[in-house]
Amino acid sequence: MNRNNVPRWLILLVLALLWILPMASLILFSFAPSSEILKDQLVPSNWTWSNYWRVLTDAGRGVSIPQAMLNSAVIMVAQVVGILLLDIPAAYAFGRLRWPGRDFVFFLVLVTMMMPGILEVISLYDLMANWGLVDTVYAVILPGLPRVVGIFILRQFFQQLPREMEEAARMDGATDFQVFRLIMVPLAAPAIITVGVLSALYSWNNFLWPLIITNSPASMTVPVAVSYLSADTAAIINYTVILAAAFFTSLPMIILFLFGQRWIVNGMRPTAGIK
Amino acid sequence: MAGLQLSGIHKNYGPVEVIKGIDLAIEPGEFVVFVGPSGCGKSTLLRMIAGLEEITGGTLRIGERVCNKVAARDRGVAMVFQSYALYPHMTAEENVGFGLRLAGVPKAERARRVREVARVLQMEHLLERKPGQLSGGQRQRVAIGRAIIRKPDVFLFDEPLSNLDAALRVDMRMELSRLHADLGATMIYVTHDQVEAMTMADKIVVLDQGRVQQVGTPMELYNMPANLFVAGFIGAPKMNLLRVRIDAADRAGAAISAPFLRATEVRTSVPSALVGQEVTLGIRPHTLELRASGPISGSIRLVERLGDTSIIEVATQAGQSVFAAIDGDIDVELNQVVSLGFDPAKAHLFGPEGTRL
Structure with missing residues (x-):
């Protein structure tokens, strides 16, 4: 290690500790009896698996964490598939096709990204209520489609793909749709995976809208279910069970991110994979 | 096909x-x-x-x-x-x-x-x-x-x-x-x-x-x-394109001269209307050869040896540069005074508009 780098490494170490301590504390105390959490200590002195057993069987307040995870998984898969099905053609149309008003329409699409999501909540709720979808997974899925940031990332990527690749395909006999499906989409795979992973993270962690649109414990998503456990005013709150639930429900996303981080970095880089 | x-x-x-x-x-x-x-x-x-x-x-x-x-x-x-x-x-x-x-x-x-x-x-x-x-x-x-x-x-x-x-x-x-x-x-x-x-x-x-x-x-x-x-x-090295004056012309050819060029003849049919006017003489470097007494004389300013051929740049006293491609076996040196000649049938003339005569 270069001696000049020592201050830099120290700063990074402090920042890493600051970030990792709450996470480490969450994980450690999720394995402790509930009485341990109120003691003035960094590491619990007693250990137990019972919190995780309760997460899997009876977390409290009628909430089923496995059911919430299933709900979140269904919503996540539906949203990722839906977002990709809508974002990819939209991004291609904005990035590679020429049509009147294209840039203006893209500007309007971008404007929706600038607006705080909270502004749409009342009208969206009203819409879902009119369609009879309140407290269903459909009401959670539909407003998340498409994702403008996904269109933006994919458009930038499509724009950077070499024009000659498309022309070569045309010379080979490809129709417009074949150029899109057989050449452009496979070439954009790094960006598509990036958008998929980001959309999955967004969907799994989305809190506000599922909180508003779902009521019954059976239709709750993971973040809503965990927060529901901590909002019990009638009983003593079992914090270590909540910590276990928080850690347990984060595991799928931690694993997804570990596998997907390479793609996220690569996918942001235009012409990734093109030599 | x-x-x-x-x-x-x-x-x-x-x-x-x-x-x-x-x-x-x-x-x-x-x-x-x-x-x-x-x-x-x-x-x-x-x-x-x-x-x-x-x-x-x-x-x-x-x-x-x-x-x-x-x-x-x-x-x-x-x-x-x-x-x-x-x-x-x-x-x-x-x-x-x-x-x-x-x-x-x-x-x-x-x-x-x-x-x-x-x-x-x-x-x-x-x-x-x-x-x-x-x-x-x-x-x-x-x-x-x-x-x-x-x-x-x-x-x-x-x-x-x-x-x-x-x-x-x-x-x-x-x-x-x-x-x-x-x-x-x-x-x-x-x-x-x-x-x-x-x-x-x-x-x-x-x-x-x-x-x-x-x-x-x-x-x-x-x-x-x-x-x-x-x-x-077309052609490498490039053709020498030199401004010359038509002194006389008939169907068989034309007499040309320039400050860097001793009066000489080319076998190109030139309209008599161009007599007295300036035209462009084109000579490929490979057409030029070293002679004891050719119409272009000057000192060698540059030699590029390619093996079988050497490209030489000859600077005339009138300040005109002319490139010639000579046999690689001929020994030439910088600043050596040489004389260049060419086959009149292989010279090209281009009129004031730049088109071939």
Whole structure:
């Protein structure tokens, strides 16, 4: 290690500790009896698996964490598939096709990204209520489609793909749709995976809208279910069970991110994979 | 195999006219090279033939069919791009067979034809590799394979050798010529390299500023350049273009002189109206030879030894530089005073408008 780098490494170490301590504390105390959490200590002195057993069987307040995870998984898969099905053609149309008003329409699409999501909540709720979808997974899925940031990332990527690749395909006999499906989409795979992973993270962690649109414990998503456990005013709150639930429900996303981080970095880089 | 007929072809990008009315006939089976400096419109013309650029005006016929509005995939042409444009997510085999796959050719037949093309291009061992695992020359072969597998009527090449190193370029040049001889197909080849044009073409089309300057065989262009542009562009080293005065003229020839040139004669028929006027004398460096007493004298300012030939720059007392290509065995030194002469039948004269006299 270069001696000049020592201050830099120290700063990074402090920042890493600051970030990792709450996470480490969450994980450690999720394995402790509930009485341990109120003691003035960094590491619990007693250990137990019972919190995780309760997460899997009876977390409290009628909430089923496995059911919430299933709900979140269904919503996540539906949203990722839906977002990709809508974002990819939209991004291609904005990035590679020429049509009147294209840039203006893209500007309007971008404007929706600038607006705080909270502004749409009342009208969206009203819409879902009119369609009879309140407290269903459909009401959670539909407003998340498409994702403008996904269109933006994919458009930038499509724009950077070499024009000659498309022309070569045309010379080979490809129709417009074949150029899109057989050449452009496979070439954009790094960006598509990036958008998929980001959309999955967004969907799994989305809190506000599922909180508003779902009521019954059976239709709750993971973040809503965990927060529901901590909002019990009638009983003593079992914090270590909540910590276990928080850690347990984060595991799928931690694993997804570990596998997907390479793609996220690569996918942001235009012409990734093109030599 | 099909011929092409270009009649009054124009191309405009908004108000900018880049192709200014091109008339050209290409016979079936010909190897035609479009050559010219950067920005002369040669690639645009090729892309218009390919169907990748719209034709603003004029008529393009491929075979007997007017193709102005025909989609690229329906023109019966295949193209090799400068960057090769191989699909990076497909293997060489999939790249070569992509056109057949789109045409709905069954998998077994496709594989057989890909193997056949790979054998012709000696790239059977490369078929499983992706473009990222291939060298420049290997990618070039795959790109050519992709073009020939569809057995098109016309092959188009857009500066396909410009990304290769010098040695590989020479090899590929010969391979392309061999391929043309084997396939007998019509080929149109774009380059800015006049050596490629001279070595490969049956017919060269010299373009400048969106206009055809001359069409002819390589030797016609070399021996009878139609104007100053072609004279300066074709041939390496470049033709010496020197301002001279016509002292006398008749049908048999003309007497010319210049401050750097002792009065001499050339065998070019010059209109008597030009007597007393300045014209341009063109002499190829290879036409000039060292003589005991030639019409051009001066001292050697530069010697470039190429082995069998040496290029010398001779600076005359009048300040004019003249380049000569002399036998490499002749020993010459810097600042040596020499005298140059030339065969009057091999000198070219260009009138005040720049056209050949």
